[in-house]
Amino acid sequence: MPWKRATNCAIAPRSSPSNQRNIARGPRRDKSGPEAYARGMLGAVKHFDERAATWDDDPAKLARAQRTAALLREHLPLNGTEQVLDVGGGTGRLSILLADAIADATIADTSTGMIEAATQKIDAAGLSDRFRAVLLDLTVDDLPEERFDGAWSQLVLHHVRDVDLLLHRVREVLKPGAWFAVVDLDQDADGAFHAHLREHHDGHDSHQDEEFLVHDGFDRHSFGERMRAAGFERVTVHDGGVVRKEAGNQDRDFPMFLAIGHHSAD
Numbered sequence: 279m280p281w282k283r284a285t286n287c288a289i290a291p292r293s294s295p296s297n298q299r300n301i302a303r304g305p306r307r308d309k310s311g312p313e314a315y316a317r318g319m320l321g322a323v324k325h326f327d328e329r330a331a332t333w334d335d336d337p338a339k340l341a342r343a344q345r346t347a348a349l350l351r352e353h354l355p356l357n358g359t360e361q362v363l364d365v366g367g368g369t370g371r372l373s374i375l376l377a378d379a380i381a382d383a384t385i386a387d388t389s390t391g392m393i394e395a396a397t398q399k400i401d402a403a404g405l406s407d408r409f410r411a412v413l414l415d416l417t418v419d420d421l422p423e424e425r426f427d428g429a430w431s432q433l434v435l436h437h438v439r440d441v442d443l444l445l446h447r448v449r450e451v452l453k454p455g456a457w458f459a460v461v462d463l464d465q466d467a468d469g470a471f472h473a474h475l476r477e478h479h480d481g482h483d484s485h486q487d488e489e490f491l492v493h494d495g496f497d498r499h500s501f502g503e504r505m506r507a508a509g510f511e512r513v514t515v516h517d518g519g520v521v522r523k524e525a526g527n528q529d530r531d532f533p534m535f536l537a538i539g540h541h542s543a544d
């Protein structure tokens with residue numbers, strides 16, 4: 279059952295088989311106007327739609343998700359009862375890797391292609407009774423009524439133009455005492471991490487790329503302060519490992535951080 283187009287809208291029950299056969303959608307607003315481009319959404323959606331079907335064919339992406347899953351197991355108090363929101367969860371690979379450590383997961387993404395891929399992977403993993411994939415942009419759409427015990431994201435926020443808005447919105451859908459764990463790139467001063475995209479699209483669809491390539495990583499300590507400004511408490515920042523990829527005709531390690539903030543328990 280898809281989400282209803284209403285402001286006060288609960289997430290459809292995960293027990294319904296139709297949730298996994300049809301893409302569940304949050305309450306949608308029109309995303310075709312200038313507001314969408316102002317948030318850098320349409321370029322990113324097109325990029326990920328085009329690559330969703332083969333995204334997990336890259337062994338490096340799978341290894342990255344495995345390392346992130348291990349990092350989250352180490353730093354989060356997972357006890358198997360958590361309802362988790364995977365922000366920008368793509369194909370759902372990260373949450374699926376952590377399926378044994380949580381109760382259920384809602385994988386939210388703005389890309390229809392990614393949601394289709396995630397739904398297929400959820401079914402293939404036999405998790406359709408506990409996991410679901412929904413088309414949802416937390417910076418634009420009405421928020422669901424459901425509240426979560428935790429949320430995580432991996433290499434997502436550097437594609438979000440209004441990061442501070444997203445942080446506030448994620449906090450709104452968390453239960454008191456819940457956490458948000460963000461794994462993302464450290465500041466990439468020379469923009470080398472996404473240089474291949476700039477080179478590939480140069481002169482083809484520059485507006486799309488400008489909207490897709492929003493942030494060249496973050497200063498990790500400043501990011502922690504942004505979480506505090508969004509209302510998160512007990513914010514901690516940790517090393518998040520590295521992403522190794524080719525840049526400038528040579529392999530290069532790009533460091534990541536893990537920032538964890540908690541919703542007030544009041």
